[in-house]
Amino acid sequence: LFDVHAPMRKLSAEIGEKADEISKLWRQKQLEYTWLRSLMGVHADFWHVTGDALDYALDAHGVSEPGLKDEIMSLYLKLDAYPEAAAALEAVKAKGKLTAILSNGSPSMLDAAVRHAGLEKLFNMVLSVEDVGIYKPSRRVYRHAMQKLQIHEAPAICFVTSNTWDAAGAAQFGFQVVRVDRFGLKDDRIPGKPAALIKDLSELAALV
Numbered sequence: 001l002f003d004v005h006a007p008m009r010k011l012s013a014e015i016g017e018k019a020d021e022i023s024k025l026w027r028q029k030q031l032e033y034t035w036l037r038s039l040m041g042v043h044a045d046f047w048h049v050t051g052d053a054l055d056y057a058l059d060a061h062g063v064s065e066p067g068l069k070d071e072i073m074s075l076y077l078k079l080d081a082y083p084e085a086a087a088a089l090e091a092v093k094a095k096g097k098l099t100a101i102l103s104n105g106s107p108s109m110l111d112a113a114v115r116h117a118g119l120e121k122l123f124n125m126v127l128s129v130e131d132v133g134i135y136k137p138s139r140r141v142y143r144h145a146m147q148k149l150q151i152h153e154a155p156a157i158c159f160v161t162s163n164t165w166d167a168a169g170a171a172q173f174g175f176q177v178v179r180v181d182r183f184g185l186k187d188d189r190i191p192g193k194p195a196a197l198i199k200d201l202s203e204l205a206a207l208v
Contacts (some may be wrong), residue, residue, distance in 0.1 A: 001085050001101070001201075002113055007075035015068075018061045025060060029053035031165075034104055034135035043133050045106040050076060077109060081117035082182075084202040089122040091205035100125040102145045102159075104135050125149065137169025158208050160201075168192035178207060 008015065008023035015022065030053035037043055044052075054069055089099055100123060103110055107128045114120050125148060129135050132144045142154075151157055154174030161167050162180040165188055171177040172192030179187075179194040180201060187193060196207055 001081055001119070002079040002117070003082060004079065006080040007072050007078075010075055011068075011072060014065075015063065018063065022057045022061050022063065026054050026057035029056045031163075038135045038138060043135075045130055046104050047106050047109055050109075077112040078116045079113045081119060082201065084200050085117070086119060086122065088201035088204050089119065092208055093122065095205060095208060097158075097208055098124045098149060100127060100145065100149060102127045102136075102141065104129050106130055136166055137172075139169075139173050142170055142173040142175065160204060164188045165190070167194045171195070178204060 004027055005023045008019050008026070012019040030050055033049045033053055034046070037049065051069070051073060054072060058064065058069065093099055101110060101114070103126075105113070105128060107126075107130060110126050110128055114123065114126060127145055127148055129141050129144075132138070132140050134140055136142075142159075145157065146152070146154065149157070155176050157175045158178060159167075159170040159175035160178045160180065161170065162182055164179065164185055167177045167179040168188050168190045169192060171194055172190075177192075177194040178196045178198060181197045181199060198204060198207070
């Protein structure tokens with residue numbers, strides 16, 4: 001749904017040629033820290049993790065301009081939705097399907113992103129891992145979605161993600177997974193394979 005690299009692109013003129021590499025490292029560490037914290041049993045919400053990951057990425061590239069971190073983090077609350085997202089959600093809902101977000105994001109981050117993108121009326125639920133206290137791909141998170149949506153059979157959920165690791169985790173749990181392959185990524189070599197690959201969300205309604 002959301003372009004996580006948009007904040008750094010918006011500040012690329014200010015940051016310079018390092019912006020793209022900083023953004024990639026930020027995202028890498030953001031995900032790594034969720035997995036490591038889950039394994040270590042020391043949960044912190046995604047806002048905290050995102051800030052720690054940004055600190056690492058900026059420090060690794062020798063960037064220390066005063067106020068820059070706060071500016072980037074502020075933009076993370078206003079992530080751009082991909083251009084086809086709203087129409088795709090409308091098409092899915094027109095088929096009588098429930099729609100929900102299941103995210104690592106904290107409730108406040110999700111609320112800000114959904115409202116900024118104008119998508120709040122297109123979801124029946126917005127679910128955060130904060131209700132469980134551990135990050136995806138823990139089975140506890142996927143089970144939480146079933147409980148909240150009152151769905152008793154895992155294959156009844158069509159789980160959509162662009163993250164290869166999340167696609168594997170959800171598929172291994174039992175969801176029917178559609179992976180949005182925007183960047184030509186290969187499936188991870190771990191248990192769980194998506195049922196379908198699509199290039200963007202405009203292809204989703206035809207599958208459900």
